[in-house]
Amino acid sequence: MISRKQLRQHLELLLNSGIKEIEKSGVDRKEKLQELAIQYAQCSKCDLSQGRTNLVYGEGNPFAKVMIIGEAPGQQEDLKGRPFIGRAGELLTKMLAAIQIQRDEVYITNIAKCRPPANREPTIAERAACLPYLIEQIQIIQPQMFLFLGLVSAQFLLNTNASLGELRKEVQTFMDRPAYVIYHPAALLRNEHLKRPAWEDLQRFQKHYLSLNT
Numbered sequence: 488m489i490s491r492k493q494l495r496q497h498l499e500l501l502l503n504s505g506i507k508e509i510e511k512s513g514v515d516r517k518e519k520l521q522e523l524a525i526q527y528a529q530c531s532k533c534d535l536s537q538g539r540t541n542l543v544y545g546e547g548n549p550f551a552k553v554m555i556i557g558e559a560p561g562q563q564e565d566l567k568g569r570p571f572i573g574r575a576g577e578l579l580t581k582m583l584a585a586i587q588i589q590r591d592e593v594y595i596t597n598i599a600k601c602r603p604p605a606n607r608e609p610t611i612a613e614r615a616a617c618l619p620y621l622i623e624q625i626q627i628i629q630p631q632m633f634l635f636l637g638l639v640s641a642q643f644l645l646n647t648n649a650s651l652g653e654l655r656k657e658v659q660t661f662m663d664r665p666a667y668v669i670y671h672p673a674a675l676l677r678n679e680h681l682k683r684p685a686w687e688d689l690q691r692f693q694k695h696y697l698s699l700n701t
């Protein structure tokens with residue numbers, strides 16, 4: 488059995504070699520995310536808390552290479568406490584499958600963790616109230632890249648007023664990692680004409696995703 492002295496020497500060696508944070512085990516990451524979801528379930532930082540059934544924290548692989556970030560929960564998500572499980576969510580699952588990515592391989596969350604009334608866009612104040620939760624999720628999961636679904640998440644996180652048409656044309660950068668911006672699946676459900684450009688974007692994203700380290 489490793490002695491306390493050996494353990495301390497090992498930790499000192501790691502710290503002195505420039506590794507400031509000891510990698511958490513998969514179990515730790517999963518437990519940490521579960522703990523935080525429970526802790527924030529009672530959040531009352533903004534008025535959205537008053538109308539919600541459940542806070543929708545996020546779900547997926549704690550070791551996901553990509554974090555997918557949508558706008559805010561809808562009715563189904565609010566009822567079940569899970570992101571992207573309504574019609575747009577079903578389409579998202581199909582879009583991922585079309586590029587050979589299983590839903591449980593990625594981590595999915597939203598900018599706003601509670602459903603806005605009548606599915607309106609979350610206000611800037613509501614987005615900002617939730618931002619620390621998102622940053623914390625990113626710090627725990629450490630994804631290698633991002634996929635932003637729609638304009639709300641893209642404009643907010645990239646701090647820009649650029650149009651989706653512009654943002655999808657180039658790989659963006661968020662927290663020093665590549666970030667792809669694609670049409671929100673709800674927009675694809677409303678407008679058939681977006682399907683072709685959305686497919687092209689997904690293929691570009693897939694190519695990059697496949698090139699990531701395992």
Ligand code: URA
Pocket residue numbers: 557558559560561564569570571572573575576597673
């Ligand atoms: N739309 C979103 O942006 N997020 C969800 O979780 C569901 C629908």
